[in-house]
Amino acid sequence: xxxxxxxxxxxxxxxxxxxxxxxxxxxxxxxATYTTVRELVENALDASELAGRPPKVMLTMEEVAEGRLxxxxxxxxxxxxNGVGLDPEDVPAAFGKVFVSSKYKLMQSRGTFGLGGTMxxxxxQITTNRPFKVITGREGSPLYEFTMKIDIQKNEPIVLDRRIxxxxxxxxxxTVELYxxxxxxxxxxxxxxxxxxxxxxxxxxDIMFIDPDGLFFFFARTTDQIPPPPKETKFHPKGIDFExxxxxxxxxxxxxxxxxxxxxxxxxxxxxxxxxxxxxxLSPDLSPxxxxxxxxxRLFKALVTYDNYLPPDPSVLSxxxxxxxxxxxxxxxxxxxxxAVQRPPAVVEGHPVIVETAIAYGGDIKxxxxxxxxxxxxxxxxxxxxxSDVSYLVARxxxxxxxxxxxxxxxxxxxxxxVVSTKVPFKTVGKEFIANKPELAREVELGWRACARDLRIYxxxxxxxxxxxxxxxxxxxYYALIAEVLEELTGERPPIETVxxxxxxxxxxxxxxxxxxxxxxx
Amino acid sequence: xxxxxxxxxxxxxxxxxxxxxxxxxxxxxxxxxxxxxxNSKGNIEFREDVGYIFRPKTxxxxxxxxxxxxxxxxxxxxxxxxxxDHLENGLTMTKRDFYYLHKVERLKGTLFPEDQRETDARxxxxxxxxxxxxxxFSITSDPRGWIYGDIELVDMTGRTIRADxxxxxxxxxxxxxxxxxxxxxxxKAVVAVEKVGPAKNMIELGIxxxxxxxxxxxxxxxxxxxxxxxxxLSDEGVPIAILTDFSPWSLRIAATVVYNSISSAHIxxxxxPEARFIGIMAEDVETGFFKDYQFALEPxxxxxxxxxxxxxxxxxxxxxxxxxxxxxFLKNKKKAELEIFKAMxxxxxxxxxxxxxxxxxxxxxxxxxxx
Numbered sequence: 001x002x003x004x005x006x007x008x009x010x011x012x013x014x015x016x017x018x019x020x021x022x023x024x025x026x027x028x029x030x031x032a033t034y035t036t037v038r039e040l041v042e043n044a045l046d047a048s049e050l051a052g053r054p055p056k057v058m059l060t061m062e063e064v065a066e067g068r069l070x071x072x073x074x075x076x077x078x079x080x081x082n083g084v085g086l087d088p089e090d091v092p093a094a095f096g097k098v099f100v101s102s103k104y105k106l107m108q109s110r111g112t113f114g115l116g117g118t119m120x121x122x123x124x125q126i127t128t129n130r131p132f133k134v135i136t137g138r139e140g141s142p143l144y145e146f147t148m149k150i151d152i153q154k155n156e157p158i159v160l161d162r163r164i165x166x167x168x169x170x171x172x173x174x175t176v177e178l179y180x181x182x183x184x185x186x187x188x189x190x191x192x193x194x195x196x197x198x199x200x201x202x203x204x205x206d207i208m209f210i211d212p213d214g215l216f217f218f219f220a221r222t223t224d225q226i227p228p229p230p231k232e233t234k235f236h237p238k239g240i241d242f243e244x245x246x247x248x249x250x251x252x253x254x255x256x257x258x259x260x261x262x263x264x265x266x267x268x269x270x271x272x273x274x275x276x277x278x279x280x281x282l283s284p285d286l287s288p289x290x291x292x293x294x295x296x297x298r299l300f301k302a303l304v305t306y307d308n309y310l311p312p313d314p315s316v317l318s319x320x321x322x323x324x325x326x327x328x329x330x331x332x333x334x335x336x337x338x339x340a341v342q343r344p345p346a347v348v349e350g351h352p353v354i355v356e357t358a359i360a361y362g363g364d365i366k367x368x369x370x371x372x373x374x375x376x377x378x379x380x381x382x383x384x385x386x387x388s389d390v391s392y393l394v395a396r397x398x399x400x401x402x403x404x405x406x407x408x409x410x411x412x413x414x415x416x417x418x419v420v421s422t423k424v425p426f427k428t429v430g431k432e433f434i435a436n437k438p439e440l441a442r443e444v445e446l447g448w449r450a451c452a453r454d455l456r457i458y459x460x461x462x463x464x465x466x467x468x469x470x471x472x473x474x475x476x477x478y479y480a481l482i483a484e485v486l487e488e489l490t491g492e493r494p495p496i497e498t499v500x501x502x503x504x505x506x507x508x509x510x511x512x513x514x515x516x517x518x519x520x521x522x
Numbered sequence: 523x524x525x526x527x528x529x530x531x532x533x534x535x536x537x538x539x540x541x542x543x544x545x546x547x548x549x550x551x552x553x554x555x556x557x558x559x560x561n562s563k564g565n566i567e568f569r570e571d572v573g574y575i576f577r578p579k580t581x582x583x584x585x586x587x588x589x590x591x592x593x594x595x596x597x598x599x600x601x602x603x604x605x606x607d608h609l610e611n612g613l614t615m616t617k618r619d620f621y622y623l624h625k626v627e628r629l630k631g632t633l634f635p636e637d638q639r640e641t642d643a644r645x646x647x648x649x650x651x652x653x654x655x656x657x658x659f660s661i662t663s664d665p666r667g668w669i670y671g672d673i674e675l676v677d678m679t680g681r682t683i684r685a686d687x688x689x690x691x692x693x694x695x696x697x698x699x700x701x702x703x704x705x706x707x708x709x710k711a712v713v714a715v716e717k718v719g720p721a722k723n724m725i726e727l728g729i730x731x732x733x734x735x736x737x738x739x740x741x742x743x744x745x746x747x748x749x750x751x752x753x754x755l756s757d758e759g760v761p762i763a764i765l766t767d768f769s770p771w772s773l774r775i776a777a778t779v780v781y782n783s784i785s786s787a788h789i790x791x792x793x794x795p796e797a798r799f800i801g802i803m804a805e806d807v808e809t810g811f812f813k814d815y816q817f818a819l820e821p822x823x824x825x826x827x828x829x830x831x832x833x834x835x836x837x838x839x840x841x842x843x844x845x846x847x848x849x850x851f852l853k854n855k856k857k858a859e860l861e862i863f864k865a866m867x868x869x870x871x872x873x874x875x876x877x878x879x880x881x882x883x884x885x886x887x888x889x890x891x892x893x
Contacts, residue, residue: 434726478592490545
């Protein structure tokens with residue numbers, strides 16, 4: 001980003017989050033355990049992907065002491081990634097300061113709250129008063145170990161110890177080790193679900209987890225293809241709010257309004273900027289820093305009501321693509337059929353959005369008596385509030401019988417929905433379900449219908465093959481009897497085998513199992 | 523009397539031919555099939571002077587390569603094999619027997635029947651395939667029906683029998699009457715009576731002996747064997763009169779004796795077109811014999827009424843006479859039963875007079891027979 005977002009990075013202090021921790025998913029020990037794991041895993045995956053290599057994430061969790069509350073315990077959580085590693089000078093700021101992360105930029109990334117793992121570190125510190133450790137190194141450079149705390153009031157890192165563990169790092173890596181109080185026992189199934197679903201949406205990642213009971217979970221990658229990384233871009237005028245505009249205006253390095261608009265927004269050239277400023281009744285030569293609130297408001301109105309922008313640039317997005325998507329579903333759920341579809345870019349509230357859908361059928365997927373819906377936003381599994389999600393509403397509304405399905409609840413079918421966007425349209429602060437926006441619902445519906453069309457073809461082929469097999473079986477039974485009776489009548493047994501072989505050959509319409517061999521997923 | 527088509531040797535030959543042809547098909551690497559004329563509407567004609575006739579224009583194929591018909595094919599073959607076995611050993615079977623021949627271990631998963639309707643339907647199919655009545659391939663129908671009167675016949679066993687010297691209801695018509703030979707017929711006419719009670723009364727009152735009549739007891743719908751037997755008598759030149767209730771069902775009973783029925787249209791010699799219906803009819807109730815006894819009429823039941831409505835469309839009831847009779851039911855919703863004679867006659871003597879006067883009037887009127 002051009003301009004001066006640097007100062008924005010300090011807009012909030014760590015203690016704001018300390019007071020509002022429920023917003024960030026730390027409201028109780030169970031949820032906090034899950035959120036801690038999740039934040040660190042997502043950070044690790046992002047780090048590795050940025051390095052352009054298949055992520056390898058190793059989690060270890062150990063129970064080290066009893067907690068203060070019933071059922072809680074103090075845990076040590078260690079998360080190691082194979083990302084590029086950090087420059088030792090950046091470590092204190094990167095881990096010890098809320099809001100320093102790559103996430104407060106306009107680019108698709110995982111972090112739900114734009115906090116990276118810092119919130120988790122903060123939570124650990126609050127509940128255990130123990131410092132955390134960061135071990136990081138870049139290939140060929142020394143490997144450093146930092147022992148740190150966060151000064152909550154000042155939002156400043158406190159480095160307690162910094163040492164070199166090895167003169168040369170063999171492979172770039174970062175390990176974060178922290179202590180926190182939580183409840184693993186009750187968070188366990190959610191955490192495993194989370195890792196399992198993360199593996200679905202990240203088939204190119206190795207994810208290992210040794211839990212406090214010593215159980216080893218390994219979600220192995222089956223491909224080394226990584227989706228192309230997203231590009232950073234400027235804001236699209238339709239996707240901003242007043243606060244953001246105000247901050248941009250306050251911090252910009254540009255001197256004139258015309259330049260301010262063309263510098264900080266995509267799809268705004270000199271001509272468009274002139275039109276917008278004319279509508280706002282503002283001179284292009286005004287200094288953005290000197291605008292009154294009233295003038296800013298006029299500018300904001302003109303920016304968001306102008307209708308002739310090109311749609312936002314979707315190259316900031318990094319969808320999985322149908323092949324990787326199918327690969328992930330195949331490897332984790334082993335269905336007999338899977339079909340994934342990537343919808344063309346759309347726009348929701350000024351932000352580019354790409355919806356990816358998939359349908360899997362049969363194999364290890366069994367009827368569950370309820371809709372089996374896997375939801376993802378920017379490659380993060382969404383595990384809560386399914387029934388409010390736009391995709392769930394679409395799933396309920398769609399007429400599946402058109403596709404040869406009696407009911408989603410009683411069939412071995414799973415639906416998948418992945419939305420990628422620079423601003424995922426979550427409905428609530430909890431960020432667990434996607435708002436029911438008509439543009440989005442339409443994308444989900446068209447995506448699933450495309451998948452379902454293929455499923456229908458597959459199912460009808462399969463049913464035809466099954467009925468052909470039944471036919472062979474039935475004819476064989478009757479011809480055994482016919483041969484017997486004819487032999488009784490004439491003393492001669494007719495060669496029914498040749499006739500039956502003919503039908504059997506004809507019936508051998510190969511069941512086209514869509515499950516391709518695991519591999520490059522192409 | 524047995525036609526050539528119905529001879530045991532011919533039936534055996536046909537069964538073996540079907541088996542051989544199936545083997546040939548299979549040896550050629552093809553699925554076997556059996557072609558037959560179905561007893562569908564298009565293959566049945568109706569003519570007032572001969573009744574229903576089976577005149578196949580279209581043929582059906584029981585195809586051995588289809589899931590839907592392979593069971594029928596195997597079923598027919600199995601049925602024919604069982605029939606052949608019975609024929610060769612001089613054994614007969616009933617429809618129930620035939621059903622039980624399928625309730626065997628080796629047919630589990632194939633022909634083991636759910637109920638008797640399955641195997642009954644196959645008997646009809648076998649009749650169509652072989653072009654012969656079931657009796658010809660050893661499946662006997664209910665031997666229902668008797669005849670009482672001065673008729674001397676030689677039955678299948680070679681015994682000579684007088685039909686008024688064999689029990690109180692006379693000679694019981696056997697399943698395969700075509701093997702009977704008439705030696706002497708001493709009656710002026712045969713009166714076929716629907717109901718057992720009135721028929722027995724006529725016998726008990728000595729009417730057959732006194733008036734040279736034979737009484738045939740149908741006991742409801744005339745059985746196939748009874749119809750065949752009446753046809754044989756008709757072919758011998760004996761006038762046949764049909765006396766039934768006056769009800770929608772009885773019209774059918776009478777018409778079946780005269781014209782045969784759709785369901786057995788493919789079996790020849792079951793119609794007796796020379797036979798005449800002598801009542802009870804509408805005019806008897808309205809203005810004739812029973813006009814003063816309308817109080818003894820019975821109301822039509824729902825089923826009766828339904829039958830009357832169906833009668834409107836039955837091919838063998840299309841003659842204006844039958845339709846006029848039938849309209850009476852639809853209009854009046856009443857019926858007269860043969861037992862109405864009892865309502866008219868408190869004493870036995872009077873009953874005999876009533877029977878005789880009714881028969882005299884009707885036989886004269888409908889058949890030109892004087893008694």
